[in-house]
Amino acid sequence: MFRRILVLFSVFSAVVHAQQVSVLAPETHPLLTIYKCTTCGGCQPQTRSVVLDASWRSAHRVTTNEVCLSGNTWNRIVCIDPVLCAKVCAVDSADYAGQYGITTSGNSLRLRYVTHHAEGTNVGSRVFLLESDNKYQKFSLKNREFAFDVDASQLPCGLKSSLSFTEMDADGGSSKFPDNKAGAKFGTGYCDAQCPHEVKWQNGEANLLDWFPTSVDTRAWRGKYGACCTEVNLWEANQHSAAYTAYPCIQKARCDNVIDCGDWHDRYNSFCDKDGCDYNSHRLNDKTLFGSGKAIDTTKKITVITQFITHDNTPTGNLVEIRRIYRQNGIVIQNSRVNIPGVPPHDSLTDGFCSAQKSAFGDRNYFEEMGGLSRVGRVMDDGLVLGMSILDDPERHLLWLDGTFPPDRDSSEPGVVRGTCSLTSGNPTDLEAESPNASVTFSNIRYGDIGSTYPTRSGCGC
Template sequence: MFPSVALLSLSFLAITYGQQVGTLTAETHPKLSISQCSTGGSCETLQRSVVLDSNWRRLHSTSSSTNCYTGNTWDASLCPDPVTCAQNCALDGADYAGTYGITTNGNSLSLKFVTQSAQKNVGSRVYLLSEDDTTYEMFNLKNQEFTFDVDMSQLPCGLNGALYFVEMDSDGGKSRFPNNKAGSAYGTGYCDTQCPHDIKFINGEANILNWTGSANDPNAGTGQYGTCCNEMDVWEANSNGAAVTPHVCNVQGQTRCSGTQCGDGDERYDGICDKDGCDFNSFRMGDQTFLGVGKTVDTSSKFTVVTQFLTSDNTTSGTLSEIRRLYVQNGKVIANSKASIAGLDAYDSITDDFCNAQKTAFGDTNSFENLGGLPVMGDAFAQGMALVMSIWDDYAAQMLWLDSDYPTDADPSQPGVARGPCPTTSGVPSDVESQSPDATVIFSNIKFGPIGSTYTS
């Protein structure tokens, strides 16, 4: 996720974080049904649920209601060091609808951007749990397709309604790290290719070393460590644009990083993960009429997104060789747009050849190829990847990398700079939060199965 942002920055207010299990609020996971399909198109309904990421939850003393983290400051008495903090602080249950604006209905999940109750909450991130309700559902999509419906008609410039996969531990790290008593049932263990430093607990320890409060977000900060893993961004989008982007790392599974490993700032291309990824954004690839309000894929109403993960030998054990995209809207199957940039006009899907040609055409560093490309993404799926759904705004780059001209000091007429129609002044979090608090993304009708089994052509 976040392919052109040097720092993960999900915003949230008046909430805290942890690893032990608290008892002040009961944890009840909202139910969400999905479908597993078989060749021929018959599908079985699976009853599942979602869990809120631990980074949004209240964290308090195990022996009282005293918060361990307030604003962007840790309580030094409860958290004198990373291990003691993890032992002293309890992660509590969530009021999904009332506090976080997260609701489910059958096969539909709705994520509201700003929720005002006793406190103000901005954005959210949830994971799909397996049938046992205590571990993440793990997906291997090699030679499979993954399909969902999305309504993002209420997502303006500067917002991101995202659906993606990351190579988290199925139990949220509970078995690997003894100080993590909460596990996936409380949304622990997040990682992605940006190696985010704002995660409060990594490897079962509080990320308090060198903790620095954010300069522009009074409730966020960053610690010494980041948390890295392979990431497949199936859908990052708002009503003005969308991108599908694989990112890879040279490590397997959730890995804590420090220093150069994290690839921060000027060391972006020296780290263990590919932060840029290899994206297919139709607008960036030269077709500015394909996706948006009133366009070929009309984002003013619901539509279906189909993503196919093809292997070199058409088996589930083969090497991942291509990621194809198509859409279905109003009963019509819509093929993905074709790139119309010089050097890219032969492509309408993601392959290693496309990625190499794109990096050359745009003058970008090819960290995707350097770290192994699509075969590594396939290896991550073979290990199992967790499904993530989120809504967020961007304190680091205003989401301009998704829906506007980016970098802002580059000539937008140069290939790869124009990524969407939003003005470069859009996406300022304070503006988006005040002007579009009711913004919502709705994901529904999630299906997975063999190629061609999840939609009607």
């Protein structure tokens, strides 16, 4: 959910020639070191960088300092229609630390929740990993392993950190859509399985048609178009709860109606499985694994390892399992096992687990209808883009992750309780007032052969 700039940016903010290359102020991406690993060759550093999602940026007219977009307000004099707006308006370059609270140091990335600055206030952020200045890094994950360290100790109920992979174009869509000259360099092209309507620039156009605030929060706005694509979220978590989830889509597309977008009551007609198949240990009735002082102590840094298993243990095989391992204080911690009557004691995402969980929780198995893990695996063949974020949730207050959801369901029903947070927690207005300094730090990102990203035997790993 984009809830970014609450106060107008000054018209004198540095601008780039949106949907064009900057000539007035450079877009300087914060550097971030990641590591590529082999089983016995160790982990070798790679210099990369991160770029801010374009939907957090303001925009100005190319030829003047006239505002096109500030916060969630489109200038309707300049932006008469989506195509013209994209042609005459420029997405602004980013002051990452000063305006957005985004900083890097070596292999560490810190995202701050609220950042006050001279031109206003920014809330939350999302960044993508770049391979080069104009290209997102694509990760081929099948028969591979991905690991990272994370410190989520500063995240209260209702505020989440996220590390996810989505089916974005490597260039941000600039080759497909001629009016999008900004591309990956300025963070364009975001999509996910929720078909988000908050993505402000889509297919080289401004998403300004039917642009209005949601009924639950006037600072959360949405437009006519949604950006749908397959998503694998390896980490959605705060101090109290965590989940990893696979979301297949039958196609990557811009949706323009409530049925294809899966809006409101048409959730199960969408291009995408919006529920996904999730592994949340608390929801699966293991309340000892994750939290303050528990087996995985959320007051400390955590190493998160995810393995993508294929049927024949090759990168070209069918994806059949997404396996999770944790490491903390030098100790490897296996994922919890399901403790729900009627569900076999799985400890990873498989089609069998997803089917059994959906049945036990009384949920429609749209995951299977959208193709399940096999569909997710086919999308992985083209590579996925890595995004990291810190976000609140104006519509559902994050209860689907860390509380009781749906809130009107009996908490004794299997799958309803997802965490320890109360029904009154997670209001963004309260969070901004009470926890403005909340932050998440991702670090030591590694990828490579299975078993290569954490010590498994002498001489191997990193």
